[in-house]
Amino acid sequence: MARTLAVNSSEPEVEAINQAVRILKEGGVVVFPTTGLYGLAAKASDPQAVAEVFRIKGRPDDKPLLILVDSIDQVKPLVREVPESGRLLMEKLWPGGITLVFCASDLLPPSLLGGKKKIGIRMAAHPVARALVKGLGEPITGTSANLSGEPGAGDFRQLSLAVLERTPLALDAGKLAGGAGSTVVDVTEDPPLILRQGAAPKEKIFNALKTVSQ
Numbered sequence: 311m312a313r314t315l316a317v318n319s320s321e322p323e324v325e326a327i328n329q330a331v332r333i334l335k336e337g338g339v340v341v342f343p344t345t346g347l348y349g350l351a352a353k354a355s356d357p358q359a360v361a362e363v364f365r366i367k368g369r370p371d372d373k374p375l376l377i378l379v380d381s382i383d384q385v386k387p388l389v390r391e392v393p394e395s396g397r398l399l400m401e402k403l404w405p406g407g408i409t410l411v412f413c414a415s416d417l418l419p420p421s422l423l424g425g426k427k428k429i430g431i432r433m434a435a436h437p438v439a440r441a442l443v444k445g446l447g448e449p450i451t452g453t454s455a456n457l458s459g460e461p462g463a464g465d466f467r468q469l470s471l472a473v474l475e476r477t478p479l480a481l482d483a484g485k486l487a488g489g490a491g492s493t494v495v496d497v498t499e500d501p502p503l504i505l506r507q508g509a510a511p512k513e514k515i516f517n518a519l520k521t522v523s524q
Contacts, residue, residue, distance in 0.1 A: 311474055311475050312475070312479055313478065315329065315480070316482050317481040322437055327441045327442065328445065330442055333478055334450065337356050338359070338479070339362050339363055339477050339478070340478070343466075344436045345489065346487065346489050347462035348454070348464070349451075349453060350451060351452075354375075354419075354448065354450055355418070355448060355449070356419070357420075357421055357422075359451075360451065363453060366473060367458045372424045372425050374422065374423050375451045376409055376431065377422070377430070377432075377449040378434040378452040379434070380443040380444050381433070384443075385412070387415060388412070388417060388418060388429065388431065389414060389415055389429065390415055395501070395519055396497035396502075399497065399518055399519070403518055404432075405440075406433075408492055408493050408495060408509070408510040409432040409492040410432070410495055411496040411498060411505065412429055412431060413427060431449075455470075456473065464486045465486065490508045491506070492506075493506060494508065502515075502519065
């Protein structure tokens with residue numbers, strides 16, 4: 311069963327973050343809060359840590375995981391290129407409710423991509439998520455902390471015992487703010503393609519992209 315540490319969503323305790331980062335550095339998986347749902351964090355560059363996320367969730371191997379970064383500069387080594395549309399959306403709308411899909415670089419473990427050639431990336435908006443990425447110094451996985459096919463948990467008390475039993479540490483921030491999931495935009499397409507409508511309205515995305523065609 312996961313060891314549980316209470317964590318403040320607004321100002322996460324340094325010791326809680328440090329303990330979580332130590333586990334991530336060792337290739338472990340941590341349950342952590344995001345804005346809407348609890349997630350499973352693992353070091354995105356570590357194939358074994360990524361495989362453990364799939365095992366915990368019982369997730370099919372062909373379903374890729376998205377990753378969380380804490381800066382635009384952190385994106386560049388992870389992708390083959392940053393299209394102008396991607397640059398604009400990152401600069402104008404990150405951090406926030408938008409996940410951008412890029413062509414993945416060879417630096418990322420193939421298992422992370424689920425056999426695909428693209429990767430979804432979001433800048434972490436939640437203070438705990440941002441602190442984990444900053445403390446680790448590299449991206450983490452951002453998938454929801456649930457068994458594959460089951461709903462995600464927006465309250466720590468709703469987390470699946472099966473998930474908690476398979477993870478060494480869980481950061482408990484209580485009930486989360488909730489809201490819609492991120493809007494997913496594929497910037498490898500021209501024009502960019504909205505794959506899933508979520509927290510960022512399409513009008514906001516189109517306004518951010520206006521200079522691309524001018």
